[in-house]
Amino acid sequence: MMTVFEELTRRGLIAQMTHPEKIEELFNNEKVTFYIGFDATADSLHVGHFLQLVVMGHLQRAGHRPIALLGTGTTMIGDPTGKSDMRKMLTPEQINYNAECFMRQMSHFIDFSDGKALMLKNGDWLLKFNYIDFLREVGVHFSVNRMLTAECFKTRLERGLSFMEFNYMLMQSYDFLYLYQNYGCKIELGGDDQWSNIINGADLTRRVTGQEVYGMTFTLLTTKEGKKMGKTESGAVWLDPEKTSPYEFFQYWRNVADDDVINCLKLLTYLPIEEIEGMEKWEGSQLNKAKEILAYEITKMVHGKENADKALETAKALFGAGAQSDDMPSTHLAGGDLADGEISVIDLLVKAGIAPSKGEGRRLIQQGGISVDDVKVLDITEKLSLNNFEKGYVIIRKGKKVYHKVLLDK
Template sequence: MTVFEELKRRGLIAQATHEDLIEELLNREPVTFYIGFDATADSLHVGHFLQLVVMKHMQNAGHRPIALLGTGTTMIGDPTGKTDMRKMLTEEEIDHNAECFRKQMSRFIDFSDGKAIIARNGDWLKHMNYIEFLRDVGVHFSVNKMLTAECFKSRLERGLSFLEFNYMLMQSYDFLHLNREFGCKLELGGDDQWSNILGGVDLVRRVNDEQVFGMTFTLLTTKEGKKMGKTEKGALWLDPEKTSPYEFFQYWRNVADDDVIRCMKLITFIPIEEIEALEHLSGHELNPVKERLAFEVTKMVHGEEEAQKALDAARSLFTNKADSADMPSTTLCEADVPAEGIGVLTLLVKAGLAPSNGEARRLVQGGGISIDDQKVSDPKQTVDAQTLKNGIIIKKGKKVYHKVTLG
């Protein structure tokens, strides 16, 4: 099976500028391709992870990835999928974030001996003369056509800044630069990047008189189309300091039945034939499949040792031995606990199990909270300092466990 057939069979390919020509190109020769990553945070998240999986599939097939770190484009901000303008970061923050990305990417992509390239678009975008840029690049873009792009249409009612309007031109120029510098012939990205990718393909054709290609892959969403990778604490990060290996494991262990096979196809390297053989399973039969999904993804991101720890901790919880050292935990200080004890609502918020007292109250009133296997029914209940010194286990719903102690 060719890499194109593999990506297609796994459901990874969403759109392509010239599907037949791309397949022929990938089958014919090693191809240099790129994916861009704007450095908006100090860690990659699970949406980026899917892109790294695609990169790895392509590299395994002999193609050369360029991981383009957006040290220039991040200063502008992509309006795609955003209801408001992105927060402006300093150059120092962006450079720090990009370095964090580079370190995390090195776990998945082999950058040795020219097998892959790390590039930073700030190296060329920051030093461009704006008038020359308008004359050389802006002349090839129709404002009328740009306004029909989904990334701009969704923002027009709330307001689209001229700053963001430049983003498509800058991303398109990246493709032009990489084509000239490295012979890059293919841009890949999430399906929400389709308009930006088309802009780059068209710019290279107009300026370099060369045919290049664009292809998008499926976004990581549930069967209902809701984007995956969001937790109550925010994004599902690849950095273990931001999302612990156990929490990361539990996210995938608890995916809905309708999503587990699809996730396995999209973000693991389990042979596709093996995954397809599981498609007939349902209900409790899917529990071992979810466990396998969680283990494989956690192993790729955090290593086999951490994946095994998370698996052992999860199994201990489901056999009522909820005392694992690998369980997510919060340590309170003396100042957090008044003499009369800490209220259960405050406790839930401090443990990150509820975003507010109001939501904590709804959880308690809905019967969704237990402490040391005792259901909590009174929102005014308190927990004293001595009990916390011994450590308590809070259970939220059926699957979330959290240890709280007083340090």
């Protein structure tokens, strides 16, 4: 029988490890407590977080105990990793509200009953720290010279790195020490961009306790070209149905590139790996079937079977007979949105979130990518009048696959 470590490896989920053999031995032979940190920077988890929850799920199913650590303390500072500018500072109230939203969403994916997993907030210990004590207990173990060589700081040094952000690594490292001392947590997991923070946490724990702990990162969700996935023109792909509807969520995965679909199936679903490997030979229309399976599986995990069935039905209706459906993403216009009974197609694209700006709307029309009620828009100055809304709505199509219903409220 395949071990959980072999499963993670075969799916391509593991990126780097501090001690590969020891980590494999722990996951295969012990019941290990491990943790993943989530900074509460928004009021919903997004697709990048979802990958981390899937890894947690694999390990929990194998009998290990996850700690989901909500960064109510670290979010007060903000992780500089991967950011060209300082993150917007959030109030404690915003951070706690975001953490509550995360807690609700996470319990859909991880079993927190009977101590099978823990959900903790690092603000419970970080916010109580006296600064002088923190410097003496934690800061003394860090070399500034070494910190400056970390990838997460190097990219920021030219633009400017605030002293506040410079402390982030120390705080995240202390989390690992605290969780080891209080919960017997032996492994920290995270996305591969967190490698510097993770190895420093393991190092701090070893220096203070004399015990070895371990770090492992997993593959970031990127396309074959290395571009980060989980972003659309209108922003991130969220797990909250109010922010990204189940149909839009389904469509995002239905429209991934041919080159990426098998990788996404391996990383993001619990379909048996043998089944996915069997799809690696698929091509042409078979890849469309693979995309449908991917979209259905992930939508079912995030939004439930009923919503996944509805999204699949809607997609089939749209791509089959060109029919309209109530589950299509929609925007409501009020009479006041029409000036003298008219609205330009460009303004409509922006209002519906199909184009992020008028410039982008203009480009889409010039490239022949926009149709209204199945008629291609050829002129960037084209306007729609009340007559176009006689049936109460119009259907805008972008490219071949993005449909949006715009309703005119009487």
